[in-house]
Amino acid sequence: MADNVNSTEKADRGPWQYIIRGMWRTPLGLFGVLLTTISITLMVVGLVFDLLGFIENPYANLFTYLVLPGGMLTGLAIIPIAAWLRRRQWHKFGISREHLHINLSDKKHRKGLVIFVVLSVVNISILGLIGYEGYHFTETPTFCGKVCHQVMEPEYTVYKRSPHAKVACVECHIGPGAEWFVRSKISGLRQVVAVMTNSYSRPIPSPVEHLRPARDTCENCHWPDKFHGKKVKSIKHFTNDDQKNPEVTDIALHIGGRNPETGAFEGIHWHVSDGVEIQYLAADDKRTQIARVKVKRPDNTRDEFVKADIEVPEEKADNWRVMDCIDCHNRPTHIYDMPEDVVDFGLLSKRINSDIPGIREDALAVLTAQYASQEEAAEKIGPDLLALQYKRDPQNVAKYKEDIKKAGIYLTEKYLGNVWPRMNVFWGTYQSHLGHRSEDYGGYKYASADFGCFRCHDEEHENNSGESIPQNCDLCHDEPE
Ligand code: HEC
Ligand code: HEC
Ligand code: HEC
Ligand code: HEC
Ligand code: HEC
Known part of the structure; x- marks a missing residue:
């Protein structure tokens, strides 16, 4: 690196000035400065947009709160390294090294110091704000449910329609206190690794082995003393x-x-x-x-x-x-329906017209058929229902075509809200222990008698x-x- 140092300039400014100004001239220094500046700028933009509610995209938040701060810190670390490397090179060219001494009676030094302090305060404040907001972001249901969209989609979808849709995931899965907070972040890291290496279980196993005792979670809001x-x-x-x-x-x-x-x-x-x-x-x-x-x-x-x-x-x-x-x-919140309940509710609520002969049986058949993916199910459920009805009696289809289509739309919607072939979540994968469901009580073909009160x-x-x-x-x- 052949910096042509002009001797009058040198006397005028001193080596430290050069180091700082010369930062732009070394590729590494330039990279550090650019990385820091761009990261900070985007971070501030992302933060403002998020605080004002302009963006709802969890990936944008992931970028603002995790990726950009990483970039900023890397950039900030590179700058002194670049300066140090440059200072060493000067020595090689026979320019005397100068130690950094700050002389407060020197106006230039005072100015430099003020700039340094102000920049540091600004940086630390931004980082602090980002850390605070980022911490809250990792505690939101959006983060838990959407960032790992592929993995958590079933849990998130059924949670959103449950009585606890307004209770954050962390209220039940982590609860208050530092110990569980740390445990959750460690297990969170493991989960991120599992997602990145595509090694997570499908379906996610239940019961959750190390779920925090209900005493510390549910009982923050509900008491067994309460008389129902x-x-x-x-x-x-x-x-x-x-x-x-x-x-x-x-x-x-x-x-x-x-x-x-x-x-x-x-x-x-x-x-x-x-x-x-x-x-x-x-x-x-x-x-x-x-x-x-x-x-x-x-x-x-x-x-x-x-x-x-x-x-x-x-x-x-x-x-x-x-x-x-x-x-x-x-x-309590990841509540999956049973196919019989879905069809019976359709009949009750008239989304499925009960005048159509054989519609209950056919609806159950298409709802519980095997599809390779949600996309395939969305394409097939409607036409398959029509085909089954046609086989039963072409007259039915002529008479009830619109109603059969309407039923198909309802069934598709319910399928998409309960079955995720990609995650191996099918009817009955996650069953409830409240009560006792089996073919004996209500004819639940997909419910197992192993679940519920009759375990004991x-x-x-x-x-x-x-x-x-x-x-x-x-x-x-x-x-x-
Ligand atoms: C009202 C409390 C509550 C809330 C809120 C809650 N969960 Fe759960 N979650 C549970 C319980 C209870 C289980 C099942 C525990 C068991 O069977 O051991 C569970 C199980 C799970 C499982 C394992 C798979 C399964 O269905 O059993 C995942 C994954 C999960 N929850 C993710 C989430 C996510 C993501 C959110 C937020 C979007 C969330 N939970 C919100 C209580 C809750
Ligand atoms: C942050 C507070 C909070 C926590 C934690 C919480 N719940 Fe709830 N829960 C509620 C609220 C609020 C409702 C009432 C919702 C409504 O009526 O719409 C509710 C409703 C319920 C209901 C009645 C549901 C229904 O069908 O009407 C049950 C059962 C229940 N919770 C069990 C649990 C269990 C079990 C846990 C722990 C895994 C838990 N809750 C954790 C706040 C909470
Ligand atoms: C032995 C099983 C069992 C245990 C243990 C249990 N519950 Fe329940 N709980 C039930 C059943 C069954 C219902 C009625 C469910 C229904 O409406 O179908 C119920 C209903 C409720 C309701 C709703 C009451 C209403 O009026 O709708 C709440 C809230 C509730 N439980 C909270 C809890 C909390 C909190 C705990 C732990 C401290 C708990 N339960 C432990 C079986 C249990
Ligand atoms: C240990 C408690 C317990 C016992 C014993 C019990 N049940 Fe139940 N049963 C429940 C609960 C809890 C529910 C509510 C399930 C729900 O909320 O969906 C229920 C629901 C039912 C239902 C409605 C099921 C459905 O969803 O279609 C029938 C029918 C029923 N019980 C019949 C019986 C009969 C018959 C007996 C006697 C052999 C019996 N139960 C004994 C706890 C019990
Ligand atoms: C882990 C085993 C177990 C499960 C699961 C279980 N119970 Fe029990 N239950 C017991 C035991 C043990 C007793 C007490 C028997 C005794 O005292 O002799 C009992 C007693 C009861 C009693 C009588 C309580 C009283 O006033 O003395 C009711 C009611 C009851 N259970 C309902 C339910 C319901 C409803 C469910 C399912 C939602 C359920 N149990 C699930 C073990 C269980």
Whole structure:
């Protein structure tokens, strides 16, 4: 590098001035300065746009809050390195090295120092603001659900239509406190790596093995003490034989809680009430094969119920789990529909015209058929429904063409909201433990009897005296008065 240093200029300015001015002349220095300047400028633009709500794109935010600050810091690190390299070269050319001394009585030095301090304050403020906003950004459902769009699309889609759509992911998945915050960021990093290396599980496994105990999450907003009393539900199902008149089951669920009149805990929420502790040992990762259940009651009596025909593998012998909200409410927000419910709701809400002969059976057939992708399903469900109806009776199609098309649109919409072939999420992949669903109750072909209350309440878990965890129907619900 042959810098032609003019000696009068040199005397005038001193080597440090040169280093700073000369920054532009070395490729590395120029790169550092440009990188810093461009990063800061874009960061400020991105920040302002985000704060004003102009951009909703999570990738833009990812760029503003993660990529650009990285660029800025790299640039800032390169500048002194470039200066240092240049200073060394001067030595090679026989120009005396000068140490950096700041002489506050020198006007030039004062000016330089002020510029340096001001620039530093500006930089640190911008970085601070970016850090703060960026931290909040990584805590938003948009970040969790959309940045890894491919992976989280099922969870995010069903969350958005749930009663908890306004509760941030982190409220349930992380909760308050520094320890879980750090754990979540570490596991977040692992997840980013899994996404980048395309090595994540499809579907994402459930139950979430290290989910924070419900005590620290759900119970920030809900209390087991709260008395919910009885809740009446009216469950309506159609059958293929009668798609006009629903079978109606009215049940009054004994949700319970602390009864304000007696002060005692009762009903379904008894499991999580004061003085009760239920622990269970499952033989499988899904926690559906429950081998042993220990209970401690408020009167301090203890009991253990064992289901003799479930064998627990040795490595699971210590996997006792204390029952909490999530052992029943495993789907408080990632709620997937069952195909029977989708079709029956379509009939009830008249999105599917029940006058069309055989429409329930055909709708279930197209809804549960195998499609390679959501795109394929979107293309095929409508025409396939029409084809099935045509096969049944061409007259139907002539008479109800518009209604069949309407039904196809409804079914497509529901399919796209529940099934993601890319993630191996199909009907029944994620099932709820609330209640008991199987072909016996409502004809749920895709629901497994392994899920729900009957994991324990099956009259096959027995204690020493041969008593079992009860299954009498009026324990949990009776007919509404
Ligand atoms: C109301 C609490 C709550 C909120 C809010 C919530 N989750 Fe969940 N999430 C859960 C529970 C409970 C489970 C299932 C735990 C289990 O079965 O062990 C779960 C499971 C998951 C799973 C594992 C797959 C599955 O469906 O079981 C993923 C991934 C996930 N959540 C992502 C998210 C994302 C992303 C958001 C925000 C867009 C979010 N969650 C918001 C409570 C919540
Ligand atoms: C940040 C507060 C918050 C947290 C945390 C939270 N919830 Fe909720 N939850 C709510 C609100 C608010 C509603 C009421 C929504 C409505 O009525 O529209 C609700 C509703 C519910 C309902 C009734 C749903 C229905 O169908 O009406 C259940 C059950 C429930 N939550 C369980 C849970 C469980 C289990 C957890 C922990 C995994 C949890 N919640 C965590 C705020 C929260
Ligand atoms: C033994 C299973 C079980 C456990 C454990 C459990 N719940 Fe529930 N909970 C239910 C059932 C069943 C319902 C009624 C669901 C329905 O409406 O279909 C319910 C209803 C609710 C509701 C809605 C009440 C209403 O009036 O709609 C809330 C809120 C709730 N539970 C919160 C919790 C919280 C918080 C915990 C943990 C402290 C918890 N539950 C533990 C089974 C359970
Ligand atoms: C992990 C095992 C387990 C699961 C799962 C389970 N229970 Fe229980 N349940 C028990 C045990 C144990 C008892 C107490 C039996 C005893 O005291 O002899 C009990 C008792 C009850 C009681 C009587 C409470 C009282 O007032 O004494 C009700 C009601 C009940 N369960 C409802 C449900 C419902 C509804 C579900 C599903 C949403 C459910 N249980 C899921 C283990 C379980
Ligand atoms: C351990 C508690 C428990 C016991 C015992 C129990 N149920 Fe249920 N059952 C529930 C809960 C909780 C629901 C509500 C599910 C929901 O909210 O979708 C339910 C729902 C139902 C439904 C409606 C199902 C649907 O979605 O179509 C029927 C039918 C039913 N129960 C019948 C019975 C019969 C018959 C018995 C006696 C053999 C029985 N139940 C025993 C807890 C229980």
